[in-house]
Amino acid sequence: xxxxxxxxxxxxxxxxxxxxxxxxxxxxxxxxxxxxxxxxxxxxxxxxxxxxxxxxxxxxxxxxxxxxxxxxxxxxxxxxxxxxxxxxxxxxxxxxxxxxxxxxxxxxxxxxxxxxxxxxxxxxxxxxxxxxxxxx
Numbered sequence: 478x479x480x481x482x483x484x485x486x487x488x489x490x491x492x493x494x495x496x497x498x499x500x501x502x503x504x505x506x507x508x509x510x511x512x513x514x515x516x517x518x519x520x521x522x523x524x525x526x527x528x529x530x531x532x533x534x535x536x537x538x539x540x541x542x543x544x545x546x547x548x549x550x551x552x553x554x555x556x557x558x559x560x561x562x563x564x565x566x567x568x569x570x571x572x573x574x575x576x577x578x579x580x581x582x583x584x585x586x587x588x589x590x591x592x593x594x595x596x597x598x599x600x601x602x603x604x605x606x607x608x609x610x611x612x613x
Contacts, residue, residue: 481505481596482512482572486519489588501589505596509572513565516580516591520555523589528552549584558582568593 486501502519506512528550529536558564558580571578577594 480509481507482509482593483596484512484515484519484591484593486516486523487590487592489590490586506593509569512572512593513569516568516593517559517565520559520580520591524552524555524559549582551582551584551587551589554582555589 482505484504484506486503488499488501489496490499491497501523504512504515506515529541568578568580572593572595575595575597578592580591582589
């Protein structure tokens, strides 16, 4: 069982023709349960900022604009991921096994990526002898 996890949330977009990543948060979770909680919390945080409730008092009139029916719905996808117990269990199993987990969704302009990995697995990778391949 892996006991500590590094969690990251990043938004990627294109600026001046280059793909740019903007960190939206990082957390070193001391337990698997806290890693899962933090990933769900950040997914919900992104969803709420992209698609707040229309009656939110701090939004000025006309700030929200409807989008086309066929537009990718990142907030809906993130909220669905948070609420899906089967997917949450799969993420927990992968992390507990020491595997990197990446959850990503995107719209026309931005990709949102949530990642988590075991600190122990990272340490084991660094401790393993490097693979050396001779070049002729």
